[in-house]
Amino acid sequence: MDISIHRPEELSTPLRGAWHRAMDDSPDYGNPFLAPEFAAGVGRHRGGARVAVLREHGEPVGFFPYERNSLGVGRAIGLGLSDCQALVHRPGVTWETRQLLKACGLSVFEFDHLVEEQKPFGRHVTGTFASPAIELKDGDGTYPEWLRGAYPGLAKTTLKKERRLGRDLGGMRFVYDERDPGPLRTLMRWKSAQYRRTGRMDRFARPWIVDLVDQLFQVREEHFKGVLSVLYAGDRPVAAHFGPTSRTVFAAWFTAYDPELRYYSPGLIMHLRMAEAAGREGVRLMDLGRGDKEWKDWLKTRELRVGEGFASRPHPVAAAHRLWRRPVRGLRNTVLAHPALRQPADRLLKTVGGLRTSGAPGSHGTRPKT
Incomplete structure (x- = not known):
């Protein structure tokens, strides 16, 4: 060798x-x-x-x-x-x-x-460790029909929330592969705020990660494409995701949503919309990534190791x-x-995050470029 x-x-x-x-x-x-x-x-x-x-x-x-x-x-x-x-x-x-x-x-x-x-x-x-994943298929019919077939236990409540969100803010629109970089900046701002709010390390306070995401957003190759997906209510982005996709695998990476709209479950709506759209594009697996989250248990159809x-x-x-x-x-x-250990740890991190976000201006680290 x-x-x-x-x-x-x-x-x-x-x-x-x-x-x-x-x-x-x-x-x-x-x-x-x-x-x-x-x-x-x-x-x-x-x-x-x-x-x-x-x-x-x-x-x-x-x-x-x-x-x-x-x-x-x-x-x-x-x-x-x-x-x-x-x-x-x-x-x-x-x-x-x-x-x-x-x-x-x-x-x-x-x-x-x-x-x-x-x-x-x-x-x-x-x-x-388990890495939950969703096996994808070509969608038949409309998105609601796909959702009722793939996730009958989630379909009624999710579609109801999506309709309510549309009535309250404007007609719903989902773009699987958004080429406007503007929503990418919005996603980074939302994600930075989420990191700080939950006491986690803000990845987008690191300029090289911001630059890497900007660069990967421009890549359009057969084995790798940076895909920005955005859920709109009217002209307003309410949730967004950016991640890489190969010919066969969609990697869930950075997802965030407008925290003012959390009661509509925009993050869950976003992942379901992405799964349906990716399947139509010929992708066969959505890798949700290692981690124990309730929403991953709802969506997964198999587990990688x-x-x-x-x-x-x-x-x-x-x-x-x-x-x-x-x-x-x-x-x-x-x-x-x-x-029993994770919940108190999460509460502690959120308390630290609350103190951090309520501090003086300029105490939050470097914000993403705008």
């Missing part, structure tokens, strides 16, 4: 084509977060982004995107943003983990959404990194797995 290292945004057209073919060869690698376009997008904003290209008999057969810091600590590319991670390879290809890490100059590689199929990383997985852990080779830096990161992850997973 020959391994060469490249900047993801500098991969040649033939190598990108080989990567796309590896995605097509297995349903495990159909997720858009595994596409070279996502790796290239991160690479334009993260100096340590790299791709290891694995070759057999001179032919590229595998692609391993990652980020590396100056100490040789590695992480899945876009860790914290990506909901699917893997070494994308042709069928039958295998590798030796220590050899791979050495070729990449890594003492340790951290992941948290690893595709279950990745057997060579298997002994380094410290936990596996993803792993987290640390692949490493003997090195003091690897040992130190695991000692630092594993307790943090363990505590987080324990809280998320037990409602």
